[in-house]
Amino acid sequence: MKKGETIDKLLYGGYSTLSLGYAGLYECVKAMTGRSHTEDGGKEFALDVMRYMNDKCKQWKAAENIDYSLYGTPIESTTYKFAKCLQKRFGVIEGITDKGYITNSYHVHVTEKIDAFDKLNFEAEFQLLSPGGAISYIETANLTNNVEAVLAVIQYIYEHIMYAELNTKSDFCQECGYDGEIQIVENEDGKLIWECPNCGNRNKSKMNIARRTCGYIGTNDWNQGRTQEIKERYVHLGGD
Numbered sequence: 001m002k003k004g005e006t007i008d009k010l011l012y013g014g015y016s017t018l019s020l021g022y023a024g025l026y027e028c029v030k031a032m033t034g035r036s037h038t039e040d041g042g043k044e045f046a047l048d049v050m051r052y053m054n055d056k057c058k059q060w061k062a063a064e065n066i067d068y069s070l071y072g073t074p075i076e077s078t079t080y081k082f083a084k085c086l087q088k089r090f091g092v093i094e095g096i097t098d099k100g101y102i103t104n105s106y107h108v109h110v111t112e113k114i115d116a117f118d119k120l121n122f123e124a125e126f127q128l129l130s131p132g133g134a135i136s137y138i139e140t141a142n143l144t145n146n147v148e149a150v151l152a153v154i155q156y157i158y159e160h161i162m163y164a165e166l167n168t169k170s171d172f173c174q175e176c177g178y179d180g181e182i183q184i185v186e187n188e189d190g191k192l193i194w195e196c197p198n199c200g201n202r203n204k205s206k207m208n209i210a211r212r213t214c215g216y217i218g219t220n221d222w223n224q225g226r227t228q229e230i231k232e233r234y235v236h237l238g239g240d
């Protein structure tokens with residue numbers, strides 16, 4: 001391209017992709033069917049929603065010659081904003097709009113007790129319907145002393161799903177040197193804050209916390225909605 005040349009013509013003819021982002025498939029299915037999308041009746045409806053959105057992309061593509069694609073967005077901090085907007089619009093509905101976050105893309109709800117392998121197998125089907133971008137992950141305990149388990153999961157990912165990752169905690173408290181998992185607790189004002197379980201340090205600038213909230217691992221701090229989501233994550237492998 002020449003300097004100063006506009007890019008609009010490159011949007012056409014399959015040269016670039018325009019994403020249709022979606023989030024909260026779990027909440028949508030729960031509201032419409034009364035079930036989780038991991039349950040019978042819920043799953044078919046969830047797949048129908050995904051197919052419908054894919055069909056829309058195909059329709060737009062045919063009409064405009066622009067490569068629209070369905071993208072399973074992690075919605076980062078927007079999760080909090082969306083949750084608040086849904087509450088405002090529909091009120092507080094138990095199990096659907098009663099949290100400060102909504103579920104990423106097609107993901108199984110973070111509190112749902114599901115085995116790591118079942119989760120990956122289940123989400124693989126949805127990942128195929130999220131061609132513009134998708135990532136699945138499982139939460140694990142500290143597996144430093146269980147390399148066999150790590151290898152088994154990696155092998156399973158290789159054979160069953162396109163893109164998935166393991167989330168483990170590797171925090172560090174600069175006050176006392178603790179290197180386990182820094183906890184999220186509620187303070188006196190009902191606000192969620194991070195606290196070292198070893199020395200009680202609550203100073204965020206004196207601790208290093210790393211959590212995955214999308215395809216990348218974040219090390220900054222998160223808003224209240226995302227923090228609540230992180231706090232409620234079920235451990236799919238090596239937990240209790």
Ligand SMILES: [Zn+2]
Pocket residue numbers: 173174175176177178196197198199200201
């Ligand atoms: Zn500490």
